[in-house]
Amino acid sequence: xSQTPDSAVRTxxxxxxxxxxxxxxxxxxxxxxxxxxxxxxxxxxSADWLAAKLRETxxxxxxxxxxxGAPAVYAEWPSGDPDAPTVLVYGHHDxxxxxxxxxxNSEPFEPVVRGNRLYARGxxxxxxxxxxxxxxxxxxxxxxxxxxxxxxxxxxxxxxEESGSPHFRTLVEEHADRLTADAVIVSDTGMWSxxxxxVCTGMRGLAxxxxxxxxPDQDIxxxxxxxxxxxxxxxxxxxxxxxHDDHARVAIPGFYDGIxxxxxxxxxxxxxxxxxxxxxxxxxxxxATHGEAGHTTLERIWARPTAxxxxxxxxYQGPGSKTIxxxxxxxxxxxxxxxxQEPDRISKAVRAWAESLVPAGIRSEIAFTGSTRPCLTxxxxxxxxxVVRAMGRAFEQPVRYTREGGSGPAADLQDxxxxxxxxxxxxxxxxxxxxxxxxxELDLLFKGVETSAYLWGDLAGTWRRAR
Amino acid sequence: xSQTPDSAVRTxxxxxxxxxxxxxxxxxxxxxxxxxxxxxxxxxxSADWLAAKLRETxxxxxxxxxxxGAPAVYAEWPSGDPDAPTVLVYGHHDxxxxxxxxxxNSEPFEPVVRGNRLYARGxxxxxxxxxxxxxxxxxxxxxxxxxxxxxxxxxxxxxxEESGSPHFRTLVEEHADRLTADAVIVSDTGMWSxxxxxVCTGMRGLAxxxxxxxxPDQDIxxxxxxxxxxxxxxxxxxxxxxxHDDHARVAIPGFYDGIxxxxxxxxxxxxxxxxxxxxxxxxxxxxATHGEAGHTTLERIWARPTAxxxxxxxxYQGPGSKTIxxxxxxxxxxxxxxxxQEPDRISKAVRAWAESLVPAGIRSEIAFTGSTRPCLTxxxxxxxxxVVRAMGRAFEQPVRYTREGGSGPAADLQDxxxxxxxxxxxxxxxxxxxxxxxxxELDLLFKGVETSAYLWGDLAGTWRRAR
Numbered sequence: 001x002s003q004t005p006d007s008a009v010r011t012x013x014x015x016x017x018x019x020x021x022x023x024x025x026x027x028x029x030x031x032x033x034x035x036x037x038x039x040x041x042x043x044x045x046s047a048d049w050l051a052a053k054l055r056e057t058x059x060x061x062x063x064x065x066x067x068x069g070a071p072a073v074y075a076e077w078p079s080g081d082p083d084a085p086t087v088l089v090y091g092h093h094d095x096x097x098x099x100x101x102x103x104x105n106s107e108p109f110e111p112v113v114r115g116n117r118l119y120a121r122g123x124x125x126x127x128x129x130x131x132x133x134x135x136x137x138x139x140x141x142x143x144x145x146x147x148x149x150x151x152x153x154x155x156x157x158x159x160x161e162e163s164g165s166p167h168f169r170t171l172v173e174e175h176a177d178r179l180t181a182d183a184v185i186v187s188d189t190g191m192w193s194x195x196x197x198x199v200c201t202g203m204r205g206l207a208x209x210x211x212x213x214x215x216p217d218q219d220i221x222x223x224x225x226x227x228x229x230x231x232x233x234x235x236x237x238x239x240x241x242x243x244h245d246d247h248a249r250v251a252i253p254g255f256y257d258g259i260x261x262x263x264x265x266x267x268x269x270x271x272x273x274x275x276x277x278x279x280x281x282x283x284x285x286x287x288a289t290h291g292e293a294g295h296t297t298l299e300r301i302w303a304r305p306t307a308x309x310x311x312x313x314x315x316y317q318g319p320g321s322k323t324i325x326x327x328x329x330x331x332x333x334x335x336x337x338x339x340x341q342e343p344d345r346i347s348k349a350v351r352a353w354a355e356s357l358v359p360a361g362i363r364s365e366i367a368f369t370g371s372t373r374p375c376l377t378x379x380x381x382x383x384x385x386x387v388v389r390a391m392g393r394a395f396e397q398p399v400r401y402t403r404e405g406g407s408g409p410a411a412d413l414q415d416x417x418x419x420x421x422x423x424x425x426x427x428x429x430x431x432x433x434x435x436x437x438x439x440x441e442l443d444l445l446f447k448g449v450e451t452s453a454y455l456w457g458d459l460a461g462t463w464r465r466a467r
Numbered sequence: 468x469s470q471t472p473d474s475a476v477r478t479x480x481x482x483x484x485x486x487x488x489x490x491x492x493x494x495x496x497x498x499x500x501x502x503x504x505x506x507x508x509x510x511x512x513s514a515d516w517l518a519a520k521l522r523e524t525x526x527x528x529x530x531x532x533x534x535x536g537a538p539a540v541y542a543e544w545p546s547g548d549p550d551a552p553t554v555l556v557y558g559h560h561d562x563x564x565x566x567x568x569x570x571x572n573s574e575p576f577e578p579v580v581r582g583n584r585l586y587a588r589g590x591x592x593x594x595x596x597x598x599x600x601x602x603x604x605x606x607x608x609x610x611x612x613x614x615x616x617x618x619x620x621x622x623x624x625x626x627x628e629e630s631g632s633p634h635f636r637t638l639v640e641e642h643a644d645r646l647t648a649d650a651v652i653v654s655d656t657g658m659w660s661x662x663x664x665x666v667c668t669g670m671r672g673l674a675x676x677x678x679x680x681x682x683p684d685q686d687i688x689x690x691x692x693x694x695x696x697x698x699x700x701x702x703x704x705x706x707x708x709x710x711h712d713d714h715a716r717v718a719i720p721g722f723y724d725g726i727x728x729x730x731x732x733x734x735x736x737x738x739x740x741x742x743x744x745x746x747x748x749x750x751x752x753x754x755a756t757h758g759e760a761g762h763t764t765l766e767r768i769w770a771r772p773t774a775x776x777x778x779x780x781x782x783y784q785g786p787g788s789k790t791i792x793x794x795x796x797x798x799x800x801x802x803x804x805x806x807x808q809e810p811d812r813i814s815k816a817v818r819a820w821a822e823s824l825v826p827a828g829i830r831s832e833i834a835f836t837g838s839t840r841p842c843l844t845x846x847x848x849x850x851x852x853x854v855v856r857a858m859g860r861a862f863e864q865p866v867r868y869t870r871e872g873g874s875g876p877a878a879d880l881q882d883x884x885x886x887x888x889x890x891x892x893x894x895x896x897x898x899x900x901x902x903x904x905x906x907x908e909l910d911l912l913f914k915g916v917e918t919s920a921y922l923w924g925d926l927a928g929t930w931r932r933a934r
Contacts, residue, residue: 034787035785035786035787035788035789036785036786036787037786096789097783097785097787097789102685102686103685163787163788164788190691204690206690206790208788208790210788215753215754216751216752216753217752217753218569218570218752218902218903219569219901219902219903220751220752220753220901220902221873221900221901221902222773222775222777222801222803222901223671223673223803223871223872223873223874224657224751224768224872224873224896224900225751225753225768225872226768226773226775226801226803226872227758227759227767227768227771227772227773227775227803227872228751228756228757228758228764228767228768229748229751229753229755229756229757229758230753230755230757231775231776233707233776233777233778233779234707234708234710234711234775234776236704236779237703237704237705237706237707237708237776237779237798238704238707238708239704240700240701240704240705240708241701241704241705241707241708241709242708243701244701281696284683284687284691284692284695284696285683285684285685285687285794286682286683286684286687286692286696286697286828287682287827287828287829287830288696288697288826288827288828288829289695289696289828290695290696290697290826290827290828291694291695291696292694297695300694300695301691301692301693301694301695304694305694306689306693306694308689308693308694308698308701308792309698309700309701309704309781309782310689310700310782310783310788310789310790310791310792310793311700311781311782311783311784311789311793312700312703312704312779312780312781312782312784312796313779313780313781313784314776314778314779314780315776315777315778315779315799316564316777316778316799317778317779317780317797317799318502318503318564319502319503319504320501320502320503320564320630320836321502321630321631321675321677321777321799321801321836321837322502322563322564322777322778322799322901323673323675323777323801323901324777324901324902325775325777326777326778327752329779330784331704332782332783332784332788332789334689334693334788334790336689336690336693336694359755359757360754360755360757361753361754361755361756361757362754362755363754369787369788370788404690405690405691405692405693405694406688406690406691407690407790429691432685433688433691434686434687434688434689434789434790434791435685435686435687435688435791436685436686
């Protein structure tokens with residue numbers, strides 16, 4: 001599957017490496033945390049920075065697209081060839097919350113290179129993987145002598161991915177005319193490992209909710225009243241405990257209805273990957289595997305739906321003790337979805353299930369805070385095969401297939417634009433997405449640049465636009 | 468059961484009412500929160516203040532007794548009569564944590580009178596109920612013309628009750644020679660209501676623990692790893708959910724072994740009280756009753772053991788969402804115990820139960836943070852009957868019997884000193900112990916003063932010391 005690399009591309013990248021890293025570092029300094037309202041200005045600043053940088057790169061059009069929440073950045077660079085396919089690259093410029101005291105070894109928004117790694121919130125998820133396309137397209141032009149890319153290149157870089165993309169669907173629908181594309185390239189996933197380049201063929205969906213439970217009007221004395229009134233923290237715990245049955249299957253009625261089960265061929269492809277559970281556990285910083293009975297770890301994280309509690313809180317959490325029945329408690333839950341599961345239907349099932357478990361005397365508020373549909377690409381799609389070839393040239397290695405356990409709003413693009421969704425990512429599991437000390441491997445980042453540089457020519461040469 | 472009040476006592480109390488309230492207010496301003504290390508100086512200041520005030524009251528001896536934690540205050544005032552019984556009054560000068568933002572209508576440590584109520588943390592639990600003895604003994608002397616109380620009066624006012632009295636047993640054992648008494652009067656309980664004076668005949672015990680659960684070494688991405696490794700917040704929730712069975716009985720193996728069941732007479736005495744569940748629920752600020760099947764609400768809060776979660780926490784609790792598997796979670800549990808349950812045995816049962824529920828890959832730390840033994844007084848004890856008569860004179864009403872659902876270290880005094888434990892309290896359920904807007908009813912506070920003024924003479928007159 002590997003192809004011959006292009007020395008002109010490699011030379012160009014080498015010459016522009018330092019400036020590229022300086023620019024990326026500048027962008028990573030902007031704490032564009034979409035989940036925290038006090039960072040709203042930073043998210044806007046991040047969008048402005050990117051739009052300006054894309055114009056500098058050569059995109060004739062680079063615009064800020066406002067939403068009811070955080071703004072997206074849209075850019076386009078027409079090929080000039082009427083038969084060239086149109087490709088829309090998707091990514092996001094917002095990042096997860098991060099604070100030094102969460103366990104970071106350096107400030108999350110002061111990027112630093114240690115060894116051959118760049119550490120910063122967003123280094124891999126997703127600024128690094130958006131930004132490699134800027135040098136990639138310049139290298140493509142330099143190596144081919146073109147003045148415009150071989151494909152009609154569009155970029156849509158949203159600002160709310162880490163908050164569940166609440167306005168993304170609307171944004172895509174509003175601008176559907178300008179976003180039309182023959183294929184969507186999602187640049188927000190990872191590959192198997194430093195040594196095993198892979199392309200991803202599917203992504204899980206996501207439904208998130210927060211459940212607040214209210215008991216007594218105020219904290220009350222557990223000696224005077226304990227044992228005789230319902231405790232909202234107990235109810236919160238019972239909800240979380242009821243998420244799974246004894247086989248670690250999600251116990252919400254209807255949860256598995258209609259899901260697309262793995263084929264034997266897909267299970268075999270998963271099983272062929274050089275998976276070492278011990279080293280996977282080290283990457284997961286965990287000490288045991290635990291999950292749905294009857295499935296391997298890879299099946300559990302890529303192709304099975306899950307329920308996890310992301311946060312739980314209620315009552316006294318400070319030092320010492322406080323013998324109270326708390327007035328309220330809350331849980332934050334997230335559900336990863338696979339093909340065949342619609343977030344709306346899952347949300348209804350979760351609501352009905354939760355309400356059925358709340359006893360008399362406890363008031364509940366259930367809010368669904370974001371959702372993303374799952375998606376899957378056929379293994380034999382011609383554009384997917386272009387990605388595999390471009391990546392093979394960059395890595396000089398065969399490229400294998402994976403899926404992604406995380407979630408992105410790619411399915412909205414698929415639905416609204418009617419275009420297949422492909423995934424191109426160079427992040428590795430140890431990059432620490434959503435965790436302290438997030439980083440990107442610099443060698444892989446530049447393989448991403450190189451893949452981007454090869455991809456547009458391969459796509460234009462092998463796949464003509466639909467008429 | 469009511470007796471004739473004494474006009475000399477009432478006149479004396481009326482004359483000294485304002486000064487008494489000024490003094491109590493001064494004491495309540497000291498935020499003697501024993502659970503919070505940054506208030507350690509305040510707890511010491513509270514002890515110093517009280518010792519000085521007891522000397523001013525007339526106690527020839529008033530000392531600070533240090534412990535490995537917060538200091539206690541000890542005072543004694545001999546009767547001079549070789550046949551007089553010795554009574555040890557127990558109370559505490561430390562208070563629960565309190566902050567304005569918890570829902571207080573005024574600063575918790577800036578006492579304020581609204582209506583006929585004094586609002587402050589500690590107003591009822593327990594500074595007000597300790598302090599009424601100071602004016603009580605002065606009124607007793609003024610009305611009887613004595614220069615020393617009719618009984619040998621001792622006070623032991625500890626500083627760690629709200630932290631589970633971790634050093635109280637040691638303190639009592641160290642000073643057992645000086646603490647010898649014929650009866651212990653616990654001045655840290657309540658009565659039925661403003662209209663129904665009662666004496667309490669027993670108090671539940673308490674065992675408290677904090678369980679910390681550690682999963683991944685850091686928060687990890689719920690998309691990349693969710694569904695395949697154990698989540699410590701799920702384990703925390705499953706522990707809390709497993710505390711009770713479907714009949715709201717505590718499901719920890721061995722928990723109910725050996726408990727003293729209620730007699731038919733006690734159940735009948737409980738049932739005779741003017742209990743109105745709707746108004747009790749209002750006092751509990753709650754919207755439904757919920758508890759062990761087969762028992763009334765009064766039985767549940769006074770005579771049945773319970774398990775409650777006082778706090779639970781893990782993962783992301785801020786605004787918005789963060790799709791992680793948290794690195795750790797914790798629960799704070801408390802168990803109310805009844806006669807027949809030893810805290811040490813219960814702690815062992817809780818530890819074994821909790822450890823059995825922690826799956827592979829999760830590390831647990833279980834710390835027992837404090838315990839108190841339960842105790843019960845025989846209904847026909849002569850000293851208990853003195854308390855009933857003194858209270859009847861003050862209130863000019865018959866006095867009934869209750870128990871107390873809360874816990875105090877009274878059983879340690881019973882065990883070490885070999886003395887029966889009696890309970891005298893004028894607090895009412897609406898006083899908001901451990902809650903925002905804690906207060907004491909001023910009318911009842913002065914009935915407490917009056918009861919104290921009658922009690923020493925009644926005890927000395929009807930019950931001679933054991934030889």
